[in-house]
Amino acid sequence: xxxxxxxxxDELLIGQTIDTNSAFIAQEFNKVGIWVKRxxxxxxxxxDIEHAxxxxxxxxxxxxxxxxxxxxxDDITKPLLNHYFNGKMVIDPGVxxxxxxxxxxxYRRPGPISERNKKQAEVPDVAKVLHNANGSAxxxxxxxxxxxxxxxxxxxxxxxxxMKGLLSDEVIPRLLQHFKFPHILHRTAVTAGxxxxxxxxRLIDFEAKLPKQIxxxxxxxxxxxKLRLTCQGTHIRKMEEETDLLFEEMTFLLQDILLSKKxxxxxxxxxxxxxxQGKTMATAESCTGGNIAHAITRIPGSSxxxxxxxxxxxxxIKEALLQVPAGILQAQGAVSSETVEAMVKGALQQLGTxxxxxxxxxxxxxxxxxxxxxxxxWIAAGNEEKIVTRLLQLRFEREQNxxxxxxxxxxxxxxxxxxxx
Amino acid sequence: xxxxxxxxxDELLIGQTIDTNSAFIAQEFNKVGIWVKRxxxxxxxxxDIEHAxxxxxxxxxxxxxxxxxxxxxDDITKPLLNHYFNGKMVIDPGVxxxxxxxxxxxYRRPGPISERNKKQAEVPDVAKVLHNANGSAxxxxxxxxxxxxxxxxxxxxxxxxxMKGLLSDEVIPRLLQHFKFPHILHRTAVTAGxxxxxxxxRLIDFEAKLPKQIxxxxxxxxxxxKLRLTCQGTHIRKMEEETDLLFEEMTFLLQDILLSKKxxxxxxxxxxxxxxQGKTMATAESCTGGNIAHAITRIPGSSxxxxxxxxxxxxxIKEALLQVPAGILQAQGAVSSETVEAMVKGALQQLGTxxxxxxxxxxxxxxxxxxxxxxxxWIAAGNEEKIVTRLLQLRFEREQNxxxxxxxxxxxxxxxxxxxx
Numbered sequence: 001x002x003x004x005x006x007x008x009x010d011e012l013l014i015g016q017t018i019d020t021n022s023a024f025i026a027q028e029f030n031k032v033g034i035w036v037k038r039x040x041x042x043x044x045x046x047x048d049i050e051h052a053x054x055x056x057x058x059x060x061x062x063x064x065x066x067x068x069x070x071x072x073x074d075d076i077t078k079p080l081l082n083h084y085f086n087g088k089m090v091i092d093p094g095v096x097x098x099x100x101x102x103x104x105x106x107y108r109r110p111g112p113i114s115e116r117n118k119k120q121a122e123v124p125d126v127a128k129v130l131h132n133a134n135g136s137a138x139x140x141x142x143x144x145x146x147x148x149x150x151x152x153x154x155x156x157x158x159x160x161x162x163m164k165g166l167l168s169d170e171v172i173p174r175l176l177q178h179f180k181f182p183h184i185l186h187r188t189a190v191t192a193g194x195x196x197x198x199x200x201x202r203l204i205d206f207e208a209k210l211p212k213q214i215x216x217x218x219x220x221x222x223x224x225x226k227l228r229l230t231c232q233g234t235h236i237r238k239m240e241e242e243t244d245l246l247f248e249e250m251t252f253l254l255q256d257i258l259l260s261k262k263x264x265x266x267x268x269x270x271x272x273x274x275x276x277q278g279k280t281m282a283t284a285e286s287c288t289g290g291n292i293a294h295a296i297t298r299i300p301g302s303s304x305x306x307x308x309x310x311x312x313x314x315x316x317i318k319e320a321l322l323q324v325p326a327g328i329l330q331a332q333g334a335v336s337s338e339t340v341e342a343m344v345k346g347a348l349q350q351l352g353t354x355x356x357x358x359x360x361x362x363x364x365x366x367x368x369x370x371x372x373x374x375x376x377x378w379i380a381a382g383n384e385e386k387i388v389t390r391l392l393q394l395r396f397e398r399e400q401n402x403x404x405x406x407x408x409x410x411x412x413x414x415x416x417x418x419x420x421x
Numbered sequence: 422x423x424x425x426x427x428x429x430x431d432e433l434l435i436g437q438t439i440d441t442n443s444a445f446i447a448q449e450f451n452k453v454g455i456w457v458k459r460x461x462x463x464x465x466x467x468x469d470i471e472h473a474x475x476x477x478x479x480x481x482x483x484x485x486x487x488x489x490x491x492x493x494x495d496d497i498t499k500p501l502l503n504h505y506f507n508g509k510m511v512i513d514p515g516v517x518x519x520x521x522x523x524x525x526x527x528y529r530r531p532g533p534i535s536e537r538n539k540k541q542a543e544v545p546d547v548a549k550v551l552h553n554a555n556g557s558a559x560x561x562x563x564x565x566x567x568x569x570x571x572x573x574x575x576x577x578x579x580x581x582x583x584m585k586g587l588l589s590d591e592v593i594p595r596l597l598q599h600f601k602f603p604h605i606l607h608r609t610a611v612t613a614g615x616x617x618x619x620x621x622x623r624l625i626d627f628e629a630k631l632p633k634q635i636x637x638x639x640x641x642x643x644x645x646x647k648l649r650l651t652c653q654g655t656h657i658r659k660m661e662e663e664t665d666l667l668f669e670e671m672t673f674l675l676q677d678i679l680l681s682k683k684x685x686x687x688x689x690x691x692x693x694x695x696x697x698q699g700k701t702m703a704t705a706e707s708c709t710g711g712n713i714a715h716a717i718t719r720i721p722g723s724s725x726x727x728x729x730x731x732x733x734x735x736x737x738i739k740e741a742l743l744q745v746p747a748g749i750l751q752a753q754g755a756v757s758s759e760t761v762e763a764m765v766k767g768a769l770q771q772l773g774t775x776x777x778x779x780x781x782x783x784x785x786x787x788x789x790x791x792x793x794x795x796x797x798x799w800i801a802a803g804n805e806e807k808i809v810t811r812l813l814q815l816r817f818e819r820e821q822n823x824x825x826x827x828x829x830x831x832x833x834x835x836x837x838x839x840x841x842x
Contacts, residue, residue: 010636010638011638011649012443013447014447014605015446015447015448015449016444016649017640018440018441019444020439022436022440023433023437024436025436026433027435035434036435037469038434038469038473039461040459041459043458044636055476070617071618072618073621114618117618159641161816161821188437198535200493200494215465217431217465218493218495230431230435263437283732285711288715288718289714289719289727290711290712290713290732294715297710297732300819306734307737308732309711309731310731310732311711311732313723313727313728313729314728314729314772316728316773317729321729321731350741351735351742352737365721395555396582398719399719400582402718
């Protein structure tokens, strides 16, 4: 069963916002066996939205729209759908009550509720209302026979947490009542330290013998390559057996570069290792400016092994809080192997952990020199016994350089924890 | 002149990767007056890609494709385009040389270059080759008359930094040679502390009198609302005069909630303020785990006013490095007004800055209690004279809670710097 996602809003077409909603919807659909065939983004233009509806209805039996349901004039989706499905607008008492509740109890707004917000209780009489627990704009469910197939159109607000709540609590349960879906199975492994083409060389024979219902995909990202096996079918048991067997074979062929047999970031892998060993870690960041700490603390439960960070953006902080000897900063400079090594020592001591990781570099656009151009980054990771340092020469823009240095530092720390460095 | 963006790859349809390329392309196109009418994401399926090509060619004269150009078996875009445009594959000597150079000089790979990588020098003879300075997969430019209009199809690799380089250095200059574009003008203001519908109430009369060539859009995000005026036309001078005048009027109507007259994040606004005042700042983070430090150091030149952060994820660090009195941690707990106030004091002292901001809370999914449920967050900002604290009750998931707490803490710091708190 195919689905199409239509996201609505000029902000998506001028690049002002990045569309994270589609990814979430696709993930949730996949889990229940709905294959997203197409994603389309259109502007706040009635003709373009209607054209997209006509078009996607030819491709998919489930069409999900997000955006344009807000209370402001540029939100045209609701009247448009009302017209598209020949409905008329009626006040939904349930939604009206919910809006009352939200503005009085949750937002605690003084004074009367504006007409504009009351109007959000208006819905097309041809739509089933989907309760939006996190906001005032309700979701809507429309049905229409197209090419003799029941086709479902679902409109959701574009605000991510509202969309997410509606999708999980209202949309997916209803879809499961209406349709019977095949199974879609994914197994993802993550490798580090080898380029996509070299990983592919390793898997030539493996890939050649894959049965047609199982696809292998390569997803390269900074310093890592994700490998995803996807299987579609009807007998979940059989699919799992077959896919897991192949997945084991694939990961065995990649064992020397294998980071994880799950689709998880390196900071999660480090978390597992530290929990297993009952060890703790700290960070001492200069050029990554807290991004390593953020990556680690994004992981639920990281407080069990992560104690903290000293972000020493200014050299005086490197001296004062991380005890980097002034001599090193003068002689070798802040961006040097000696400095990051001293930062690791300082972090181990000041934060009292088993492991620490450190970074110092020039992320750009300014601050480079002939000897140390923009993109020069030193990273270090270690414990009481041993500290390893590495030099990176990054060639990208500031934000990417920060991201890559973060990942490389975490990959180095992982090797140190595993005793592979 | 309309453009369509087609992004290719199953990973976009199962939600494994978030499409940031389209946003970048749309931004760059907008700057030169190319309006992105549609964005479509399709899987690694020949029929679906060809269908998208046919369809978008009816909508747009510029069709840009990203993804599927890599060296692995799931990369089918190049042969598909070769077939679609009736070409035949030929080795491009320029690309072949570039691949040699990359693998020898840049990636420093030992041994011979694999057939798979050499093969990346193959291009359809009907395509103009676009030089990919950052990678081995070249971009390709195809032209075809469709409905008596010259229509351009441009294929770029999906790896973000490769795509970005190609777009800026190759694609846009060529498009400017081939076509004459109208002007598209945007003016964006950012407000904080008032909901979308309330901001809209303020602007009812203003919005009613906007000329038809100028559109107003509302972009709500955590605690903020962006307002964007967009003007399309041919006389840039006239457009600027008209739009700027209206923009001034709009921002005047919103002056009490105005955060910026540019499309910039609150951390950039804080940067401007600190540079103007010649002041410095530091952060002391618990529950935001370094994300505030990351937000601030994302901004180029932040080293001029940002000295560093103590991420005290563990309470012992709050005591040891931020001098939070043990008595407070025992009596009021780590998540309390007293603790974040003490954290600000500690940061001001330890990091020697004029201002500091602090956070402490429970981000979930675990760690909540009846008295302090998940989402309970205390934030504080201040200087030697005065420290202000606020309680947040967040209702979302871990990553969102971290993001919202970060923004709220920065908004509070801004008010403190402005003396509005």
